[in-house]
Amino acid sequence: MQRLMIVDDSSVIRKVAKRILSGLDFLVSEADTGHQALMHCQAQLPHILIVDATMPDALEIIGAVRQLPGGAAVRIYYCLVEADLKSMMQGKRAGADDFLIKPFDRRILTSVFGHLSKAVA
Template structure:
């Protein structure tokens, strides 16, 4: 079974993502910010990380840089309202694999998971 870490400070987004991912046969863990997420990835690296951009303590970009600097290979899908080309380019340059815009649905998320090769 594939695993996904959902990293978002919104409990509602985490709950929606969990519901969708579990329906796609993923084992799901949750983190409330990038700091929490990096600790979880150090303990058990997931197959894919669904990552929010704006979070307190440690945001998505800082988490992504930390994850990649530690040599972690998990696929990363940014899940965000940030849709500007500079943000997308910066995220890809930092090691993100794909983007999904909020709000998302099952079909959209499944498609992105397929694009990164985990669904």
């Protein structure tokens, strides 16, 4: 089962995303701070990481995960409120692989992550 972590300071976003992604057979964990996310990642890296761009330390979280042993293999999604080129480039430079635009729903998350839930890392 693929491990996926959602890093977002909104409990509502984490709850909705967790419910949808758990239904897609991901083992979902949550973090509401960068420190908490890094503690989880040091204990066990997720296969997929979703980081909310509005968190004050979002770019640092991405960079720190990339520096962990095995961190280069984590698929990181930088979650933005709008497709802003400057923010997207900052996320890419920090090490994000892809982007996710909020608000998202079941259809969007299924489209983006549905095929990844069955993949073996």
